[in-house]
Amino acid sequence: MSEKFDLAIVGGGTTGLFAAYYATMRQMKVVLIEAQDQLGGKVMQFLPEKMIYDIGGFPDVSGEALVEQMIKQAKRHKPKILTGDFLEQVDKIDEQFRLVTAKGEEILTKTVLLATGTGAFHTRRPEEWNELPESSFKTSVPTTLMDMDSYQGRNVIIASNNKVGINWALYLKEMASKVVILNSNDTFLQAKQEELDLLAESDIEVHFHARLYDFLLKNDDKLSHVVFLNEDGHKETIEADKVLTHYGLELQAAPFEKWGIETTKGRISVDHLMKTNMEGIFAAGDIVQYPGKTTLIASGYSEAITAVNHAHLLIDPGTTEQLYSTVIYR
Ligand SMILES: Cc1cc2nc3c(=O)[nH]c(=O)nc-3n(C[C@H](O)[C@H](O)[C@H](O)COP(=O)(O)OP(=O)(O)OC[C@H]3O[C@@H](n4cnc5c(N)ncnc54)[C@H](O)[C@@H]3O)c2cc1C
Structure with missing residues (x-):
C-alpha cells in the first residue's frame, strides 16, 4: 500500500530543501525525492568549496556549509526524504497523483512541487x-x-x-x-x-x-x-x-513531456503562483521560466514559499495564504 502525502517535492537542491522545510512548517505531510545520493543539488555538485556572498543573513558561506544548514532546517519537522532515486513516472488518478521512482517506490500525493533544476547530474x-x-x-x-x-x-x-x-x-x-x-x-x-x-x-x-x-x-x-x-x-x-x-558529468533530465508538463526550451513556464499547466503540480527554482526570472538560490526560496502556500490552499481552501514563522513557533 502506497504512503499518502500532501506534497511530493521532486529534487533536493536548495529550492527543494527549503520547500521541504516550509511545507512541513505549515504542517503538510511531505516527501522529497532526490536522484543523487547527496542532497544540495548544483551547489553541492559545482560549488561546495566556493564562497557564496548573496544569501541574506550570510555575509559569506561556503556551498557545503550552506547545504549543511539547509539539510538541518529541512529535517526539523521530519519530512520523508528519499535519496539516490530518480522520479520516473507521474500519473493523475482522480484527485491525486501517483508517482513511481526508478527503484519502484510508489507514492500517492495530493500535490507535487517540481524543483528539479535542469536535471540530475551523474558523474562519470x-x-x-x-x-x-x-x-x-x-x-x-x-x-x-x-x-x-x-x-x-x-x-x-x-x-x-x-x-x-x-x-x-x-x-x-x-x-x-x-x-x-x-x-x-x-x-x-x-x-x-x-x-x-x-x-x-x-x-x-x-x-x-x-x-x-x-x-x-x-x-x-x-x-x-x-x-x-x-x-x-x-x-x-x-x-x-x-x-x-x-x-565530466552526464545530465539526466526529468521526462516532463511524459508527465504532461509543458516546457519551453527545457524550462517549465509557471504563472505568478508557480502553477504549471497541470492543476496540482507546481514548480520552483532553476527549472522555471517567467518574465524576470533569476536563476539564484534566493529566488528559489521565494518561489518555493509561493508554491507551497498555494499547494496548501488547494488542499485546504480555508487556510491562510501565508503564515509568519514567528507566529507558528510562539
Ligand atoms: C558555477 C555556479 C555558480 C553559482 N553561483 C551562485 C551564487 O553565487 N549565488 C546564487 O544565488 N546562485 C548561484 N548559482 C546558481 C545556483 O546554484 C542555483 O540557482 C541553485 O542551485 C538552483 O537550485 P535548485 O534547487 O532550483 O536546482 P538544483 O540545484 O539543480 O537541484 C535540482 C535537484 O533535482 C534533482 N532532480 C532532477 N530531476 C530529478 C528527478 N526526476 N528525480 C529526482 N531528483 C531529480 C537533481 O539531482 C538536483 O539535485 C551558481 C550556479 C553555478 C553553476
Missing part, C-alpha cells in the same frame, strides 16, 4: 574505473570537493581529464602536502590557457596518459598508495592519503 568515472579491483574504498571515492579540512597536510591524487581537476588541484595545493593529477588523456578538456599556465607554474605533479591501476590500502582500510600505468604502460606507485575523480 575514468574508463579504467571498471577494471580496478572491487573494494568499498573504490565506491566511496568522491566526485566533488567537500570536507576541506580532511585534505590538510595530505597527499592528494586527482584523477581528472578536465578543468575541474585543475581547479581542485590549484585550490588544494595551499593546504595539501602534495597534489598529483593523473590524466588518462593528453589534454585537459575545457581548460583555459590561464588555468593551464597556473598549473604549469605550480608544483603540482601532472601525469598524462596515466591510467589508474590499483588502490593499496593499509590494515585499517585507509589508503596508502595509488598504482597507475604510465605513458609507457609501466606501473608506478605513489603515496596517497586522498583520491578525487572528475571525468
Whole structure:
C-alpha cells in the first residue's frame, strides 16, 4: 500500500530543501525525492568549496556549509526524504497523483512541487574505473570537493581529464602536502590557457596518459598508495592519503513531456503562483521560466514559499495564504 502525502517535492537542491522545510512548517505531510545520493543539488555538485556572498543573513558561506544548514532546517519537522532515486513516472488518478521512482517506490500525493533544476547530474568515472579491483574504498571515492579540512597536510591524487581537476588541484595545493593529477588523456578538456599556465607554474605533479591501476590500502582500510600505468604502460606507485575523480558529468533530465508538463526550451513556464499547466503540480527554482526570472538560490526560496502556500490552499481552501514563522513557533 502506497504512503499518502500532501506534497511530493521532486529534487533536493536548495529550492527543494527549503520547500521541504516550509511545507512541513505549515504542517503538510511531505516527501522529497532526490536522484543523487547527496542532497544540495548544483551547489553541492559545482560549488561546495566556493564562497557564496548573496544569501541574506550570510555575509559569506561556503556551498557545503550552506547545504549543511539547509539539510538541518529541512529535517526539523521530519519530512520523508528519499535519496539516490530518480522520479520516473507521474500519473493523475482522480484527485491525486501517483508517482513511481526508478527503484519502484510508489507514492500517492495530493500535490507535487517540481524543483528539479535542469536535471540530475551523474558523474562519470575514468574508463579504467571498471577494471580496478572491487573494494568499498573504490565506491566511496568522491566526485566533488567537500570536507576541506580532511585534505590538510595530505597527499592528494586527482584523477581528472578536465578543468575541474585543475581547479581542485590549484585550490588544494595551499593546504595539501602534495597534489598529483593523473590524466588518462593528453589534454585537459575545457581548460583555459590561464588555468593551464597556473598549473604549469605550480608544483603540482601532472601525469598524462596515466591510467589508474590499483588502490593499496593499509590494515585499517585507509589508503596508502595509488598504482597507475604510465605513458609507457609501466606501473608506478605513489603515496596517497586522498583520491578525487572528475571525468565530466552526464545530465539526466526529468521526462516532463511524459508527465504532461509543458516546457519551453527545457524550462517549465509557471504563472505568478508557480502553477504549471497541470492543476496540482507546481514548480520552483532553476527549472522555471517567467518574465524576470533569476536563476539564484534566493529566488528559489521565494518561489518555493509561493508554491507551497498555494499547494496548501488547494488542499485546504480555508487556510491562510501565508503564515509568519514567528507566529507558528510562539
Ligand atoms: C558555477 C555556479 C555558480 C553559482 N553561483 C551562485 C551564487 O553565487 N549565488 C546564487 O544565488 N546562485 C548561484 N548559482 C546558481 C545556483 O546554484 C542555483 O540557482 C541553485 O542551485 C538552483 O537550485 P535548485 O534547487 O532550483 O536546482 P538544483 O540545484 O539543480 O537541484 C535540482 C535537484 O533535482 C534533482 N532532480 C532532477 N530531476 C530529478 C528527478 N526526476 N528525480 C529526482 N531528483 C531529480 C537533481 O539531482 C538536483 O539535485 C551558481 C550556479 C553555478 C553553476
